[in-house]
Amino acid sequence: MYNGDMGYSSGMLNDRVEILMRVQTTGKIGKNSGAATYESLGCVWAQVTFNRGIKAMRESALDGTDYVLVRMRWNEMANRNCYLRYDGVMYMVTEFHRDMRDNIIQMKAVEVK
Numbered sequence: 001m002y003n004g005d006m007g008y009s010s011g012m013l014n015d016r017v018e019i020l021m022r023v024q025t026t027g028k029i030g031k032n033s034g035a036a037t038y039e040s041l042g043c044v045w046a047q048v049t050f051n052r053g054i055k056a057m058r059e060s061a062l063d064g065t066d067y068v069l070v071r072m073r074w075n076e077m078a079n080r081n082c083y084l085r086y087d088g089v090m091y092m093v094t095e096f097h098r099d100m101r102d103n104i105i106q107m108k109a110v111e112v113k
Helices: 053-062
Strands: 015-024 036-050 067-072 083-086 089-099 104-111
Touching (some): 036 083, 067 083, 067 089
Antiparallel strands (some): 015 083, 036 067, 067 104, 083 089, 089 104
């Protein structure tokens, strides 16, 4: 049985992240003919870290510096199809790991330009 001792401590989660879902609006021809909009599902406390070190320097030629690693407590809003907004920048989730038992979600996301 889960006792709440796992997961991230509150001191680690010092960044506010908004979770968004892409919604296709209806256009003149059909469902997928309109422009995409983003619906806010809510905000959560998280830890956002940027690529650092040797790996980041190697990847910088391929825009590796546009990636962030986001850690948060387990919730129902976040999934591998969501988008994140942090510090005024929109990110698309590229890697996703959720573990309800350990009360954690870890995501790697890339800046949407």
